[in-house]
Amino acid sequence: MKVFVDSTRCQGHTLCSMIAPDAFQLSEIDGTSSPVSEVVPPELQDAVREAAQSCPEQAISIEEMSPSDMTRQGDSR
Amino acid sequence: MRLVDDAAGGGPAADDDRKKNRYYHFDRHTPEYRLQFEKITREMHAKCPIAWTDTYGGHWVAASSKAVFELARCPAVSNYHDITGQTPYQGITIPKASRATTVRGGILEMDEPEHSIYRGALNPYLSPAAIKRWKPFIDEITRAAIDEHIESGRIDFVDDLANVVPAVFTLAMMGIPLKKWALYSEPTHASVYTPEHSPEREKVNQMHREMGIDLVNNMIEIRENPRPGLVNALLQLRIDGEPAPDLEILGNLGLIIGGGFDTTTALTAHALEWLGEHPDQRERLSRERDTLLDPATEEFLRYFTPAPGDGRTFSADVEVEGTRFKEGERLWLSWAMANRDPEVFERPNEIILDRKGNRHFSFGIGVHRCVGSNVARMLFKSMLTAVLDRMPDYVCDPEGTVHYETIGVIQGMQHLPATFTPGPRLGPGLDETLERLQRICDEQELARPITERKEMAVIDW
Numbered sequence: 382m383k384v385f386v387d388s389t390r391c392q393g394h395t396l397c398s399m400i401a402p403d404a405f406q407l408s409e410i411d412g413t414s415s416p417v418s419e420v421v422p423p424e425l426q427d428a429v430r431e432a433a434q435s436c437p438e439q440a441i442s443i444e445e446m447s448p449s450d451m452t453r454q455g456d457s458r
Numbered sequence: 459m460r461l462v463d464d465a466a467g468g469g470p471a472a473d474d475d476r477k478k479n480r481y482y483h484f485d486r487h488t489p490e491y492r493l494q495f496e497k498i499t500r501e502m503h504a505k506c507p508i509a510w511t512d513t514y515g516g517h518w519v520a521a522s523s524k525a526v527f528e529l530a531r532c533p534a535v536s537n538y539h540d541i542t543g544q545t546p547y548q549g550i551t552i553p554k555a556s557r558a559t560t561v562r563g564g565i566l567e568m569d570e571p572e573h574s575i576y577r578g579a580l581n582p583y584l585s586p587a588a589i590k591r592w593k594p595f596i597d598e599i600t601r602a603a604i605d606e607h608i609e610s611g612r613i614d615f616v617d618d619l620a621n622v623v624p625a626v627f628t629l630a631m632m633g634i635p636l637k638k639w640a641l642y643s644e645p646t647h648a649s650v651y652t653p654e655h656s657p658e659r660e661k662v663n664q665m666h667r668e669m670g671i672d673l674v675n676n677m678i679e680i681r682e683n684p685r686p687g688l689v690n691a692l693l694q695l696r697i698d699g700e701p702a703p704d705l706e707i708l709g710n711l712g713l714i715i716g717g718g719f720d721t722t723t724a725l726t727a728h729a730l731e732w733l734g735e736h737p738d739q740r741e742r743l744s745r746e747r748d749t750l751l752d753p754a755t756e757e758f759l760r761y762f763t764p765a766p767g768d769g770r771t772f773s774a775d776v777e778v779e780g781t782r783f784k785e786g787e788r789l790w791l792s793w794a795m796a797n798r799d800p801e802v803f804e805r806p807n808e809i810i811l812d813r814k815g816n817r818h819f820s821f822g823i824g825v826h827r828c829v830g831s832n833v834a835r836m837l838f839k840s841m842l843t844a845v846l847d848r849m850p851d852y853v854c855d856p857e858g859t860v861h862y863e864t865i866g867v868i869q870g871m872q873h874l875p876a877t878f879t880p881g882p883r884l885g886p887g888l889d890e891t892l893e894r895l896q897r898i899c900d901e902q903e904l905a906r907p908i909t910e911r912k913e914m915a916v917i918d919w
Contacts, residue, residue: 392827395586396817399752409588409908411581412832434815437823439527 382421383444384429386414390440400435401428414440476782477510484511484519486766486790487866495865496807499795508781514553517769517788518781523799523819525779526791530823534774535789537826539567546786552769561705564713566768566826573825576702576710579695580829582907583631583688589832592627595895595904595915596836599626600844601884602891608848611880615854616873619845620726621647621719624837626892628718631833632711633687633905634676636892645669646719651862651872673711677704687905688714714830717765722834724764724870726841731874732758732809734854743811744846751843754811755835760818761809766794766869768822793819794869849878894919 384404386397393412398405404425405414421429433441482502485491491498499521502509507522508529520526529535539549539562548554549567562568565576582588603622607613625643626636634642645665652662680689692707733740743750770789775782783789796819798806803816821828828834845852858875862868885891899905904915 392823392825393585394821394827395832396756398586399756407586409582410585412585412587431814435817437817437819437821437827438531439817 382426382429382446383419384416384421384433385419385442385444386416387440387442388413388415390438391436392438392440394437396435396437397432397441400432401425404429405432476784480506480508480510480781482506482509482511482519483513484509484790485513486792487864489863492861492863492865492869495794496798499798502795503799508779515788517552517790518783519790519792521792521795523796523802526793526796526819527823528778529770529789530791530826532776532778534772534776534783535770536569536773537567537573537768537770538569538773539563546788547771547773548769548788550768550770552788552790561709561712563716564706564710565829566713566717567709569773570825575697576692576695576706577829579691580688580710580714582909583691583905584829584832585908586832587912588908589836591908591911591914592630592904593836593840593914594917595630595898596623596627596840597844598885598891598895598917599623600840602886602888604844604848605883605885606888608881608883612875612877613849613852614858614873614875615730615845616723616727616871619841620723620730620874622888623841624719624722624833626895627833627837628715630895630899631688631905632676632714633680633685633689634673636896636899637889638672639892641672642669642715643719646715647723647870647872650720650868650870653863669715670708673708673715677707677711685900685905686903686907686910691907717828718830718833720868720870721764722837724868725758725762725834726838727871727874728762728764728869729758729838729842730845730852730876731854731859731871734852734876739809739811740846741850744850747843747846750811751839753813753816755838755842756816756818757809757811757813758838759820759834760797760803760813760816762869763794763797763818763820764869765820765822765828766865766867767792768826791822793822794865848881849876852876852878 391413395407395412397414398407404417404421406417407414433443502521508525509519511517511519520529536547537550538547540547541559541562549563565573600623603619607618621643625639629636629639645662648662649666652658677689681693684690692702692710695702743754768791770791772783772785772787775784800806821831853876855875858873860872862870902915903911
């Protein structure tokens with residue numbers, strides 16, 4: 382799974398980091414969010430889905446990866 | 459959204475066509491609106507999620523989550539307030555205040571690029587990281603406010619707690635002496651709940667003027683001898699090399715006070731009232747607070763929506779969600795009604811402490827997201843957890859409870875008396891605590907922005 386935060390939409394509501402603190406980091410200056418890592422580790426995926434649903438600005442998008450994508454990614458590491 | 463070329467040319471017939479099937483008598487300043495909020499909201503969601511009402515000179519009302527979401531982010535929707543009154547741009551208030559308006563409501567009545575210039579000065583004082591530094595300080599204000607009443611077994615959660623903590627903390631962030639909190643708190647709350655025609659109004663206006671004078675005096679003092687805080691942030695701001703005009707600085711300070719006091723008070727009082735009526739939920743929230751406090755806070759925000767909406771003005775002819783709007787028309791964005799939309803919130807009229815997908819509208823949507831949202835959450839959680847710890851069996855007194863008669867501006871409460879099993883004091887009373895906190899604030903320069911100071915406040919007594 383990959384996660385993206387649209388910086389033109391995010392207004393720093395901070396719900397994402399409240400729900401998935403290990404997946405989103407907030408700007409110290411204005412609280413706007415960015416993913417800690419674009420690729421979401423399996424143990425955080427449920428929380429990231431919940432964060433995306435809870436975003437008041439609908440600024441978070443998720444790309445579910447197919448098993449073959451994940452294999453390729455595993456290979457490249 | 460699409461811009462409309464031909465709507466402006468339309469006569470009355472075209473006007474009727476635009477508003478056809480969208481008429482709804484909407485008057486949020488009446489007690490009936492408060493009492494029938496759920497019914498009116500359901501009706502508007504079903505029949506006219508974007509409605510036209512003839513009240514207050516005529517204006518649009520966005521009630522559904524989709525309409526509010528799109529219109530709040532629409533570039534043809536303006537917050538600008540023209541204080542000359544020469545144009546339809548009347549900022550966020552509908553109707554405009556009857557007393558003469560001389561100052562705009564700070565960043566909330568500005569559009570880009572001006573809005574971002576001022577907001578950029580405020581953000582580093584109000585970001586999540588900036589507010590987190592104050593936690594021990596806030597908890598001490600809460601502790602002292604509760605200590606004043608803990609031995610007696612009686613408290614008014616509004617007068618004695620929820621009015622005190624936000625006021626003291628807002629002054630701390632601003633760089634204004636903490637001991638002046640009552641001078642600021644009373645008129646700020648009273649001017650919201652006292653109707654314009656009330657005999658009390660002149661007294662409230664007088665208190666408001668005294669607060670304004672003190673604010674100006676602080677501004678002058680800080681200009682001469684800078685001390686950290688939001689007042690200084692606005693004084694140091696340069697726009698094209700020039701200082702910001704004094705009236706804009708005052709407008710922003712007024713917004714910080716008006717936005718910071720009554721809303722957080724309203725949230726805290728309503729949540730405490732509800733938890734008092736649902737002791738099983740209160741006990742669960744206390745027990746499971748590690749996981750439940752965050753979602754419960756968001757749920758109280760959604761359900762009670764302390765700031766129920768904002769006015770706007772269309773700055774161009776535009777079509778949004780199938781409705782054509784004309785430049786100059788006024789619009790009410792109802793955060794409160796969007797928060798009860800079943801399209802987004804399952805069982806919208808119930809409080810579900812662990813609600814999922816709670817993308818509520820209570821801090822607004824778009825670039826004007828409440829700049830103090832992190833303050834509100836921190837203050838609320840401090841007060842709520844202290845009450846759960848120290849007065850876990852409190853019982854509110856419905857006879858003495860006073861809700862604001864109308865919720866057109868703030869869905870607030872004036873009194874919420876409660877009784878509980880008395881307990882021991884944990885430290886000095888409020889006045890002495892504020893003296894000590896003032897010293898800490900000054901010595902540790904707590905009101906500096908996050909860019910200049912990262913450390914947590916240290917309570918050193």
